[in-house]
Amino acid sequence: MVRTYAQEFFETGKKFHEQGNLVKALNYYHKALNYLRTYADVKTEADVLLEIGNVYVERDDYETGQKYYQSSLKAFKAADDYTGEGYALSGIGFIFEKQERFVEARENYFEAVKKFEETKDQERVATISSLIGGTYEEQGAWEDAIIEYKRSSSIFKNVSDIKRKQHIDDLIDDIQNKRSITKTTRNEKLIAVLYLIGLIFAEISVIYINTEVGIVIELVILFALLINSSLDVSYNYSVMLKSIMIIPIIRIIGLLLPILQIQPLFWFPIIAVPLYEAIYTIMKSQGLTIKHVGLIWGNKKIQFLIALTGLLIGIIEYEILQPQPLIEVLNPVTLIFASIILFISIGLAYELIFRGIIQKNAENAFGTIAGILYTAIIFTAIQIGWNSFIFLIFIFMVSLFYGYTFMKTRSIVGITVSSGISTIFLLLILPFYASTIFHLI
Secondary structure: OHHHHHHHHHHHHHHHHHHOOHHHHHHHHHHHHHHHOOOOOHHHHHHHHHHHHHHHHHOOOHHHHHHHHHHHHHHHHHOOOHHHHHHHHHHHHHHHHHOOOHHHHHHHHHHHHHHHHHOOOHHHHHHHHHHHHHHHHHOOOHHHHHHHHHHHHHHHHHOOOHHHHHHHHHHHHHHHHHHHHOOOOHHHHHHHHHHHHHHHHHHHHHHHOOHHHHHHHHHHHHHHHHHHHHOOOOHHHHHHHHHHOHHHHHHHHHHHHHHHOOOHHHHHHHHHHHHHHHHHHHHHHHOOOOOOOOOOOOOHHHHHHHHHHHHHHHHHHHHHHOOOOOOOOOOHHHHHHHHHHHHHHHHHHHHHHHHHHHHHHHHHHHOHHHHHHHHHHHHHHOOHHHOOHHHHHHHHHHHHHHHHHHHHHOOOHHHHHHHHHHHHHHHHHHHHHHHHHHHHO
16 A cells, blocks of 8 residues: 555656646655655665656756765665666766766766666667767867767667757767867967977987986976966866876886886886876876777777788887897797787877877867877977987877877777887897898898
8 A cells, every 4th residue: 555655646746747847746756755765665766766856956956956866876776777777877967067067977977878788778878978978078078079979879870760860960060160169279389389398308308418307307397287287278278288297207207217227128017007097097087988098999900900000110110220129038938928018018008198198188179180290299209218310200200190090090909009019029029030030021
């Protein structure tokens, strides 16, 4: 009997809710809730809590609405109801979005997507993906917005919802217009160039003055970026500056390692640890997923062809630099061990930060061409320590190639493998077998 009363009150509340009578809807929802708390029906209680949250949101009482959404989320979890959890998380995300707390909104939306994927509710996944795209668009993070909108459009196409697909496609087209209108200021561009000059000067100082001067300059740049990114600047410009902060950190650690007399091969994983920590922190602060930073296959044939370029790049790099090997003896065990270190520490880590994060943020801030160019110059700047002008020209061209490839495919898979292969050939294989390989060529 108690359960029957609760269900009747709930259904009556829903009718008033549909009619727009929020006061009476709340009244009946609370009556249902009071009955349900004396009867162990967690699922229905969760549904009622969710509807109460919806009412408060419609009344613009977001604080109270969030409390009920949180309570419904807890109840849905207890009932193992993934769909309910998805709705509750969507509601919480919507509240954060209304409060312009976009990163927190995305965190909840992404969790909601996971729940709906569990239940194979593709339409809801598409809807939430479009909401995620909207949060990026609100911040002017155009590339990330397009990724989510394209995902949403693709799903709507698969479920034959042509009307909603067209709406999402219109949003994508609209972004192109917004990009041409929303630009960084002249002062912001000038400051970005000054940071670039500072990074180049720091590297030159290490070669022609001394290491200590280079470290001091890197520290000055690091603190300047920290302060500048926290000032009242545009979102895209701020996150770009924050992503660049990892560069002086890498260089400071790299410049200190020779002093510690550590075997050169192990410099790379030592540098990679703070690099991966920075990557995680940046992704978390921007609300990025692995898809946004390019960890997707895309077209596998194209990625395979891109990966093969690493062979040619590595050979040319060796011809220019002819470095000493990082390992004393080349055998299968040492080659595999050292290759894994270099692939993870340089190939993957560097492409995540330079292409997946810095270039994407620079494209959002400055536009596609300028973003690729800016990233390529930064990438080239940290190679100045090789003390070869020809190598700098070559690595700049390689960086432009990687940047263009990422811009077209939005994947770093092929680029990462290419970078890993070139580094392995440059520092492990060719120092031992260059004469043999070149003879065969």
